[in-house]
Each structure stands twice: as structure tokens, then as C-alpha cells.
Amino acid sequence: MCDYLAADWNKIAAIVAAFATGVMAWFAILTWRLQKRLTWWTGALESHSTVQLRLLAEKEHKPVVWWDPTLENPRVKTWPENPNHRDDATVETVYVGLPPHRRRNPTL
Numbered sequence: 001m002c003d004y005l006a007a008d009w010n011k012i013a014a015i016v017a018a019f020a021t022g023v024m025a026w027f028a029i030l031t032w033r034l035q036k037r038l039t040w041w042t043g044a045l046e047s048h049s050t051v052q053l054r055l056l057a058e059k060e061h062k063p064v065v066w067w068d069p070t071l072e073n074p075r076v077k078t079w080p081e082n083p084n085h086r087d088d089a090t091v092e093t094v095y096v097g098l099p100p101h102r103r104r105n106p107t108l
Contacts, residue, residue: 050096058095067097 057064
């Protein structure tokens with residue numbers, strides 16, 4: 001009698017484990033798809049912000065400069081402006097850049 005009950009419990013445990021594995025796999029796929037959508041969304045917002053900044057700078061007749069620390073010029077390796085907390089911000093030139101660690105091929 002005990003062997004029969006043990007076999008039933010093993011079957012039930014196997015079914016519960018299979019169901020739990022299926023639920024976890026479904027949750028992992030759902031999380032992965034959501035993460036892909038969020039990545040796209042934040043990239044789209046960042047691109048929109050950059051475009052808006054460039055359009056506003058053009059409207060205000062401010063120069064827009066592409067800043068790249070990997071260029072040959074050795075004296076321009078840090079960001080051109082050094083903002084400090086609670087200092088007044090003046091925007092005479094708009095610097096647009098992409099950090100090397102965020103590029104697809106940073107060695108080019």
C-alpha cells in the first residue's frame with residue numbers, strides 16, 4: 001500500500017515540477033520580450049531628444065559640434081564643458097557625442 005502511494009506522489013510531484021518549469025519558461029520569454037521593447041523605446045526617446053536639441057540649436061543659431069574623444073587631437077579628450085552642481089549653465093555651443101563604450105564598433 002505504501003509503495004502505491006509513493007508512486008502516486010512521485011507522479012504528482014513530476015507533474016507539478018513540469019508545470020512550474022513551463023510557467024518559469026513562459027515568464028522568462030515574456031520578460032525577454034518586454035526588455036527588448038523597453039530597449040527600443042529608450043533608444044527611440046534618446047534619438048528624439050537629440051534631434052529636438054539639434055533643431056532648437058539651429059533655430060537659436062547656436063553651433064552644433066560633434067564631439068569625439070578618439071580623434072587625433074590630444075588636448076580634447078574630456079567633455080568640453082565641466083558642469084558643477086548649482087552653477088549657472090550657459091549654452092553657447094551644443095556638443096553632440098556618443099561615448100565609445102556605447103558604440104557598436106568602438107575601434108573604428
